[in-house]
Amino acid sequence: MCGIIGYIGHRRSQDVLFDGLRRLEYRGYDSAGVAWRENGRTECVRAIGNLDSLGLALAAHSAGAGASESPAVATATVSAGIAHTRWATHGGVTEHNAHPHADWSGRVRIVLNGIIENYLELRDLLAVKMIQCSSETDAEVVAQLISYYYDGDLSEAVRRTVDVLSGHFAFVAMCEDEPQTLVGVRQECPLVVGIGDNELFIASSISAFVEHTRRVVVLHDGEVVIMRAWGLTVCDGGGFPRLPEETRVEWDEDRCEKDGFETFMLKEIHEQPSAIAETLRQARATLDPGAHHRLGLAELRNIRRMIIVGCGTSYHAALAGRMAIERWARVPVEVDVASEFRYRGPIIEPGTLVLGITQSGETADTLAAMRLARAQGATVVALTNAPGSQATRDADTVLFTRAGLEIGVAATKTFIAQVVLLYALALNLARARDALSPARLAELERDLDLLPDRVGQVIESADGPMRQLAERLVWSPFFLYLGRLSGLPVALEGALKLKEISYVPTDAYAAGEMKHGPIALLGRDTPVVCVATEEAVLPKLLSNVSEVRARGARVLAIASEGCKQIAEHAEHVVYVPPTDSLLQVALAIVPLQLFAYHLARARGLNVDQPRNLAKTVTVE
Ligand code: AGP
Numbered sequence: 001m002c003g004i005i006g007y008i009g010h011r012r013s014q015d016v017l018f019d020g021l022r023r024l025e026y027r028g029y030d031s032a033g034v035a036w037r038e039n040g041r042t043e044c045v046r047a048i049g050n051l052d053s054l055g056l057a058l059a060a061h062s063a064g065a066g067a068s069e070s071p072a073v074a075t076a077t078v079s080a081g082i083a084h085t086r087w088a089t090h091g092g093v094t095e096h097n098a099h100p101h102a103d104w105s106g107r108v109r110i111v112l113n114g115i116i117e118n119y120l121e122l123r124d125l126l127a128v129k130m131i132q133c134s135s136e137t138d139a140e141v142v143a144q145l146i147s148y149y150y151d152g153d154l155s156e157a158v159r160r161t162v163d164v165l166s167g168h169f170a171f172v173a174m175c176e177d178e179p180q181t182l183v184g185v186r187q188e189c190p191l192v193v194g195i196g197d198n199e200l201f202i203a204s205s206i207s208a209f210v211e212h213t214r215r216v217v218v219l220h221d222g223e224v225v226i227m228r229a230w231g232l233t234v235c236d237g238g239g240f241p242r243l244p245e246e247t248r249v250e251w252d253e254d255r256c257e258k259d260g261f262e263t264f265m266l267k268e269i270h271e272q273p274s275a276i277a278e279t280l281r282q283a284r285a286t287l288d289p290g291a292h293h294r295l296g297l298a299e300l301r302n303i304r305r306m307i308i309v310g311c312g313t314s315y316h317a318a319l320a321g322r323m324a325i326e327r328w329a330r331v332p333v334e335v336d337v338a339s340e341f342r343y344r345g346p347i348i349e350p351g352t353l354v355l356g357i358t359q360s361g362e363t364a365d366t367l368a369a370m371r372l373a374r375a376q377g378a379t380v381v382a383l384t385n386a387p388g389s390q391a392t393r394d395a396d397t398v399l400f401t402r403a404g405l406e407i408g409v410a411a412t413k414t415f416i417a418q419v420v421l422l423y424a425l426a427l428n429l430a431r432a433r434d435a436l437s438p439a440r441l442a443e444l445e446r447d448l449d450l451l452p453d454r455v456g457q458v459i460e461s462a463d464g465p466m467r468q469l470a471e472r473l474v475w476s477p478f479f480l481y482l483g484r485l486s487g488l489p490v491a492l493e494g495a496l497k498l499k500e501i502s503y504v505p506t507d508a509y510a511a512g513e514m515k516h517g518p519i520a521l522l523g524r525d526t527p528v529v530c531v532a533t534e535e536a537v538l539p540k541l542l543s544n545v546s547e548v549r550a551r552g553a554r555v556l557a558i559a560s561e562g563c564k565q566i567a568e569h570a571e572h573v574v575y576v577p578p579t580d581s582l583l584q585v586a587l588a589i590v591p592l593q594l595f596a597y598h599l600a601r602a603r604g605l606n607v608d609q610p611r612n613l614a615k616t617v618t619v620e
Contacts, residue, residue, distance in 0.1 A: 002029065002099075002113040003085040004191070005208045006172040006182045008227050009199020013037070013081035018058065020201070020208040021051055021083050026257060028405030029085035030388050031098035034058065035109045036081030037179050042109060046098040051085075078180050078229040082172050084111035088387050089282070089402075090119070091136025101140040103147030104131055107176045108157075110146065112139040113204055114169030114189040115281060122164065139171070146173055155226045158183045159239060162224070168281070172202055182227045186219040193217040193225055193232060195246060200227045206249055207256040217244040265408035265501070265607045269593050270459060273452035275413040276420050276586065278402035280448065283424035286399065299379070300432035304351030306331055307378075309338040309369040311617070313411035313496065314357040314418060319489040320585045321357075321422030327582065328436055328444070329429035339365040341372075348376040355381045359406065359414035360616040361389020370394050383421060385414050399425065408608045409615050410501050412593050415493060416455065416586050423448060423583065447579050451586055454577045462574055462591040469556065469572060470598035473527050480521060480528045480553075481508040481592075484541050486582050487531035490558070494529060494592030501600040501607045511544040524552040529592065532559045532566050533576065533584035545569040556595075558588045 003024030007016045013036045021032055032054045033046030047057040084099035091097040100109040116122070119138035126133065126144050133140045142161060149157040154175045168188035175181070184191055184202045194201035194209040194216055201209035202225065206216055219225055222237040234244045251260055261267035306325060308318040315337050322333040336346075338356070342365060348354070354373035358366040361384040371394055374380045382395035385403050392398045401417035427444055430436040436444070473479075479498060483491030488510050495508035509518050511530070522528070528548045532541050542565055545555055549569065557570035560578040567573055576587040600607045 002087050002204070003208065004082070004111050004113055004170065004172055004202070004204040005084075006080075006082040006111070006174075006184065006202040006227070007199070008078065008080040008180065008182050008229055009196060010077075011079060011199065013079040014058065016201075016212070017081050017083035018051070018055070019211075020203060021054070021085055023207045023211075023257070024085055024203070024205060025051060026405065026407060029087050030093045031088070031095065032083070032085045033098045033100050033111075034081060034083040035100040035174065037079060037174075040179075042106070042174070042176055044100055044102070044109065046095050046100070048093050048095055048098065080174060080180060080182055080229075082109065082111045082174055082182065089115060090138045093388055097135050097137050099139060101135060101137060101143045103143045104134075105147060108143050108147040108150065108173060109175075110139065110143045110171050110173045112142055112169055112171035114187070115167045115285075116141060116165055116169060117167035117281075117285070118165065119167075138167075142169075142171060143173070146175075150175065150177075152177070154178050154181055155183050155224060155235070156239075158185060159224060159237070162187065162237065170204060180229045184219070184225045184227070186221060186223055188221055191219050191225075193219065193227065193244070195232070198229075200232055202227060205256075205259065206251075207253070207259075210249065210251075210253055210256040214249045216247050216249050218247070263408065263601075263608050265410055265412060265597055268406055268408050268413045269590070269597065271404065272413045272416045272459065272590070273456040275401070275403035275417045276455060277452040278404075279417040279421050280424060282400055282402045283421055287424055287428045300429050302351060303331055303353045303429070305349070306333045306353045306355060307341070307346070307348070307373070308333060308335045308355045308357060309341045309366060309373075310357035311338050311363050311365055313415045313493060314359060314363075314366070316489045316493040316496070317415055317418035317422060318355075318357050319492070320419045320486060320582070321426065323486050324423050324426035324582050325429060328426045329433055330435045331429055331433070336369075338363070338369040342369045346373070346376075348373055348378045350377070352378045353381060354378040355383055356391060356395065357383045357418055358389075358391050359385040359401070359403070359411060359418065361386035361391035362616045362618050364618050367391060367394055383418060385417065407615075409610055409613050410497055410596075410607065412497075416589065419585055420448070420451065444580060444583075447583050450579070451583060454579065454587055455590060458576050458587050458590040459594070462576075462594055465572075465574060466591050466594040467598040470595055471602050474599055474602040476525075476527050477505065478521065478526060479504060479506045480518065480526065481506065481531070482511040482514060482528060482541075482544060482548075483508075483531035483534075484511045484537040485534040486585050487511075487534045487541070487588070490531045490533075490585055490588045490592065491529065493589055494531070494596065497593055497596035498599065500613060501596055501605060501610050502603060503605070503611070504599070511541050514544055515547065519547065519551070522548060522551040522553045526551075526553040528553045528555050529595075530555055530557045530570065531588050532557045532563065533588045534581045535560070536581065538563070538565070542566070542569055558591055560584065
């Protein structure tokens, strides 16, 4: 996810901004840049790669300009600037596509997070006015528009620009003609203002400036903030000012980095609604069958068989994806653990599409499986969260989840984003192959759009009960997870979460298989977690639950609201909102993530970095 910081005050802005970028580094990025006012003009330096590359570029710039390289010295005059870490979405990872972006004259500069959905349309409108964009980004369009509307008042030009933008974004603009002003806008992307001692900060996260001030003004959607050396004004979209509500942040710096959460894992669980929404937005833009890429209409129609490979959580997402692709698009799908697939001599016929799922884009087994498939003539698609990763280079086409950087080793928001992207792919396949009626397609699309809100509701409602339950069961020596159909990937993934962060022996099974062996593990009080969200097999699952209860085990069930029978069979039931049974995967996994989280915390464990595990497994 990109990061923004802006500064206006008495310090050398270049240094404050660079330090701020360092504090946003954890969010992930592939290029960075800074623009600042110096000696009566605006300087701008951008670099691809990490902040060390930007640091070198800044040093070279200072040397070239003959400026002093002395570190942060207080200056008598006001210094202002903006800076950004970019994670490429529109246009490749190049210095030219990095932020800050300028208009054609270099008068206006902006840094932007989010996506401008109508940027192609706006680019055409600008071209009619003889204004050509020089980068491939959506952000440059915003700089060009502000310059086009500028008539002596930056905030007014920004407001007029916002009126023609659609999408979700936050940006900060500066202008040569108003060297002591920064203007920021928030529209469904975070942006906060920090009030210091005769200085102001603006950033996408409090962590970027918390070392300087803890006095914060949170902006609301549609608001514009005008920051000048002598104060700030917050206005609504119509330009009417409101009294800025100042709050004091008491978190320590470490906690600020986690947006106030106690761990990255908990923060990332709470980021799932936005991971889904962002991924769906991206999917709609890139999966359009009319778009010119290797998964266009003709390719989607001609696929005869799919093979999905992945490891760990990505493999579980593949299992959920298979069900959607087979059920909705009627394309046969095989799912395999990447480390098995690559050694089993797989048969790949013409018309086979191989999809490699890897959030990091660097897992050795998944990469090897993809290469093998490609060498045997398959079209290979990578589904990843990491732009620029090896998987993106090894595939014919890439589908990106937009979950933002995941720091906790346990995959949470990347899992949900993978599942949702597979659902969007399944619906596109169904549409291209006329496998579903238009009414059913529309219904599923609607339900998909409702997922972010529904996942948000589940996080809110399940957190407390899951904490209590985890505290009660904290020293249970063994857990069994059961599910059927779409409940099975949820059970497998829930069990994996518990194993990896709590170190509790846990098994997960297709519920119908229980009587073929695992039932021997059940004793008095063994906790058994049943995912009972798949209506088609509910009676079957209930009969499995009865078998479990007959052995004195304790049943915790995840079920859809309105499912009455389950309460008679289970000791604890966590209800999730009803929706299509496949989409339930994204809802049902949330209580299980929270359960694993709270159980590990109750055991006093470090959930962000469990023992023996690394975030990326690159060694074969
Ligand atoms: C799950 O919580 C783990 N982090 C692990 O199973 C992970 O999903 C697996 O190593 C695959 O990683 P990838 O998606 O980056 O390829």
